[in-house]
Amino acid sequence: MTTDTYIYPFVKMHGLGNDFVIFDARKQSLEMTKEHTRLVANRRHGVGCDQLIVMHSSETADIRMEIWNADGTQAGACGNATRCVGQILLQETNKKSVSIETIAGLLTAQADDTLISVNMGKANLEWQSIPLAQAMPTDTLDYQKGPLSAPGCVNMGNPHAVFFVDDAEAIDLERWGPEIETDPLFPERVNVSIVSVSDGVLRQRVWERGAGITEACGSGACAALVAASRRGLVGRKATVTLDGGDLTIEWLDNGTVQMTGSATHSFHGEIRL
Missing domain, CATH: 3.10.310.10 (Diaminopimelate Epimerase; Chain A, domain 1)
Incomplete structure (x- = not known):
């Protein structure tokens, strides 16, 4: 981990109860490890979540999204997390549509009335x-x-x-x-x-x-x-x-x-x- 401080802000979100702890590594450098993931995801000793999400800067999209399972393994895609990150970006940028880079490819998200619509590829x-x-x-x-x-x-x-x-x-x-x-x-x-x-x-x-x-x-x-x-x-x-x-x-x-x-x-x- 390359940073001068060990205190990290996060946002807790969920899509239909599928819950996430989301870190923004665009603002504060964060290199996630399996041990960190298991700590954060633990519902007794950490924050508690199904998956942990890290948002990074991207050269090809509005953001690059890392997805970590609760057991410390990395996932290629997560639709509910994509909607949550999409909502953050849509509110942040005031764009009608945003792009999200993932291991699985480039995904797009847009507002649909009060909901979020994502093309999952x-x-x-x-x-x-x-x-x-x-x-x-x-x-x-x-x-x-x-x-x-x-x-x-x-x-x-x-x-x-x-x-x-x-x-x-x-x-x-x-x-x-x-x-x-x-x-x-x-x-x-x-x-x-x-x-x-x-x-x-x-x-x-x-x-x-x-x-x-x-x-x-x-x-x-x-x-x-x-x-x-x-x-x-x-x-x-x-x-x-x-x-x-x-x-x-x-x-x-x-x-x-x-x-x-x-x-x-x-x-x-x-x-x-």
Whole structure:
């Protein structure tokens, strides 16, 4: 860490209960480590969050965003965090649209009435891009774990396995989520979603790699819509209902996925690292 002080201001935000501690490294240099991430994310000894976000200056976008899971691993994409960072930038710049550089690529965010709409980039569907350990069709994967089988797999900047069931509430996600996340079939681990479809609405519960069960997952909601649409369960636009609330997801004709939902400030604070 290269700085003269160890006190760092942050903002706590959430998207549908998926919560983040956001640091602005444009104003104060910060090199995040796994140990720092685990400290900040700890809900007893730190601030508490599902993911930690660091905003950096960017030569190609309005900002560069780093995403760290609660276990200290780095993530490529997070839709709810992108909406939160997008809201910060939109208020800061008064622009109609802002660009956000991530490991997964360049994302854009804009205001949509009281909500934030983010283009999450292209849905990657090839087995190599998920990635899987071997060549397999990704619309209906030949895979089973306990009561769950035949997921649809989508990479939205991070890998997702979406299992369709009759009742999403009936699945013991805490039992099966970690087993599927670390299965050798998924060499970079995988986010696990349980989805049931009723009247064109997707009910989704999510186990996030490196974070566990979260109230919402933006990239997961995008993956769920794409996987459901590939099977003809819904069209290319639908509401996804997560534990924390609703997102509107649309799989656009150009292959990218648009996500619209809330971004909420919780509080500001400081922490010593």
